[in-house]
Amino acid sequence: MRTRPYVTTSPTRLAAALLDVAARNGLDAASVREVANEAGVSIGAVQHHFPTKDEMLAYSFRTLSDRVLNRLTNVDPDIDPARTLFSALSQLLPLDEERGSEVHVMSAFAVRAVTSPTLSAIRTATLFTIRTGIARVLIRAGTPDPETRAALLLSTANGLALDAAASPELYPREYLTHALHAQVQLVLDGADAH
Amino acid sequence: MRTRPYVTTSPTRLAAALLDVAARNGLDAASVREVANEAGVSIGAVQHHFPTKDEMLAYSFRTLSDRVLNRLTNVDPDIDPARTLFSALSQLLPLDEERGSEVHVMSAFAVRAVTSPTLSAIRTATLFTIRTGIARVLIRAGTPDPETRAALLLSTANGLALDAAASPELYPREYLTHALHAQVQLVLDGADAH
Incomplete structure (x- = not known):
């Protein structure tokens, strides 16, 4: 699994990763782990920007x-x-x-x-x-x-x-x-x- | 957790349990374990009627x-x-x-x-x-x-x-x-x- 420090990622990029996972496998599949994997960052990097899954979902829905x-x-x-x-x-x-x-x-x-x-x-x-x-x-x-x-x-x-x-x-x-x-x-x- | 032998349940009753779980907490929440729990039967009883989760979902969707x-x-x-x-x-x-x-x-x-x-x-x-x-x-x-x-x-x-x-x-x-x-x-x- 590719991991990069959270400084190289952004909420926008994570939202794009979430929307890609959801389009492919459904919104249920868009866990923090899957989004981190899709974006090529660590789980901690996702949690740095989105302390909860709900915040990640809300930000991504607003983006879309x-x-x-x-x-x-x-x-x-x-x-x-x-x-x-x-x-x-x-x-x-x-x-x-x-x-x-x-x-x-x-x-x-x-x-x-x-x-x-x-x-x-x-x-x-x-x-x-x-x-x-x-x-x-x-x-x-x-x-x-x-x-x-x-x-x-x-x-x-x-x-x-x-x-x-x-x-x-x-x-x-x-x-x-x-x-x-x-x-x-x-x-x-x-x-x-x- | 209430458990009963599978002879006391039926596909109809399991579908009703699945639809109740899904109405309350969303379709993602309707796992075999949750449906068994909602119907008050064992996981084995659910699997007896529905060998896969997909079959359980399809039967329930058809019922609804x-x-x-x-x-x-x-x-x-x-x-x-x-x-x-x-x-x-x-x-x-x-x-x-x-x-x-x-x-x-x-x-x-x-x-x-x-x-x-x-x-x-x-x-x-x-x-x-x-x-x-x-x-x-x-x-x-x-x-x-x-x-x-x-x-x-x-x-x-x-x-x-x-x-x-x-x-x-x-x-x-x-x-x-x-x-x-x-x-x-x-x-x-x-x-x-x-």
Whole structure:
């Protein structure tokens, strides 16, 4: 086993190692020992940055959530709200290998958030930020009941993502993009711009 | 620790014990030892019925999926497709404590299905059965693109369920039923009956 002193590692690098382990073998496999091994550092080096496993998980979940949020909020807004919403929400679907890994690990954290107040708070902040951004597009487009429809769009994307990750043969990529397009159209129904 | 000979237990009872452990402490906690302890039997008794942990997990996932499917398919069909769809899909939402536990454990199995072909096959069969049932209602109602819209309704319910379980303060029960009603109305848009 490769070991290096903790001065050569960082929380960012350890979070990346944790997310790699979790994508490959599930979040249960992401023990302090496995993360140390993956990052090529000693267990003590991990514990130096994260005194408890919970802190390591929270930091890693925040890192992953921020990465996804950044991609979503950096989508170029289009004059057409349908195109803006599709571009943003397709960031949440397993349309390539990277997003497939993300969906797997994000969903695993969401499940763990059911019994962890710390992880739940991170999840809630992320969902709330995304929902608010979607609602803003829907309000501008003049859509009825924009807050509810924003939640529906987000939950549809999250649901499709997990359903597709667990049952890829039921949800090939073309099917996922077709379904997301259809949901965006439904949600924009009754908007001024339509 | 209570121990009883394996003749007094059954796969059904062990599955119930596993689902209780998983609802309380997560699916990772559902080891053979914990399940034996919860059921009040010896580890050998569990291994008699389930030679491997994977077999125990698969049997338990099938038991849980069948329970949910039964509730869904036993919903009384109403003349109004919106009422039929709402009644069926609300079975998937955490609208009471029992369904809250179910959502937690079902989602945990879905995540594990990403890396387990056996669990994935069980998940796929369940989703396919539900999707087909929803599509039948939509076809009768004369809805455009009924197959896609059936998938959207199902994924929305699954997504809302996990989002609500992980972030209950963002999705109180009244909000969940309002959102499901709204999605059913959107999906039925353009139907003959509307």
